[in-house]
């Protein structure tokens with residue numbers, strides 16, 4: 001008998017869809033042999049949204065997209081009762097898109113979709129035009145200001161982030177953020193949560209980790225992003241919303257344009273099509289992050305308001321101010337002549353922040369983000385906040401700054417291994433020498 005993952009049950013229950021999934025693969029792909037997964041739609045009753053009116057083939061779209069990977073990497077069949085026709089016809093295109101980005105998915109890894117009925121779903125007419133995915137970060141806010149008004153619905157799905165937690169202060173904060181931001185741009189909003197990342201698959205499914213080539217491992221880590229965004233599918237279908245918009249994660253370094261090697265790559269989002277719904281062109285496809293921040297600042301400056309920008313992954317009421325995204329965003333804001341304190345970074349302190357950057361503790365995975373910020377600093381301009389710091393950064397240059405952060409990062413790792421904190425004088429001498437080089 002073939003190895004299978006089976007979607008055994010789907011139930012619409014109030015504002016939730018509940019799925020029961022059985023793992024008959026013998027590979028321990030799922031966390032348990034029987035997994036209960038769910039999606040919850042908050043604030044959806046205002047739209048007259050009723051899950052009970054939707055066909056099973058529509059309720060099944062999110063979980064089908066999320067589970068599809070088992071038919072690409074493990075030779076496992078996915079067993080379903082019902083599937084949307086457009087989705088069914090696009091499965092190969094989605095697989096090809098991932099395969100193109102993350103290295104070749106081999107045919108011998110392939111399983112089938114076994115389904116009883118294929119259903120053609122016709123999208124109803126609608127007063128709404130777009131779903132705009134909204135996390136509160138720079139890319140999402142930029143997408144929001146480019147698609148304002150009543151025809152757009154801002155949708156936040158905090159669980160798409162790998163580090164997100166089901167409940168806690170961050171969830172509450174996201175509620176507040178989306179409500180406030182939607183008022184500012186005159187749009188509607190909806191918040192969705194699910195337990196997909198937390199409870200379905202074993203962490204970076206162990207078999208991929210052991211047996212497959214590194215790029216495929218990367219897919220296993222980040223390939224759930226777009227499928228998880230598609231939790232919005234039943235809502236979009238019920239309201240007849242054709243087009244899904246997300247902010248681009250585009251990254252540039254000097255003259256080289258680069259797409260993030262993750263779920264935000266447009267090749268991937270363009271491949272997802274179901275029930276008459278598809279992704280529109282990503283917002284800000286060729287707009288640098290530094291320019292996006294300037295656009296955001298000038299849009300709200302004209303209205304004389306400040307909004308809260310949320311970049312942090314910490315499950316906390318305030319942004320930490322020190323993680324990569326917090327630091328990057330605060331620098332972007334400083335370069336736009338603004339005080340990060342006014343744009344959601346309550347803990348920002350000019351002196352502390354300058355010391356932090358001076359000691360090379362702004363750790364980026366790739367030098368592109370450092371290039372973007374350093375390049376956006378005008379050395380003939382006097383900045384109202386952290387002026388000395390910005391001119392110092394410009395003078396150091398992005399390559400030197402980035403390379404030194406790599407050294408400092410190594411040193412910090414070593415110091416943890418050898419417990420250097422027991423010898424503070426020696427540690428500080430080594431540190432100073434390294435930084436001076």
Ligand SMILES: [Zn+2]
Pocket residue numbers: 311312313314319320321322323324325326
């Ligand atoms: Zn942070």
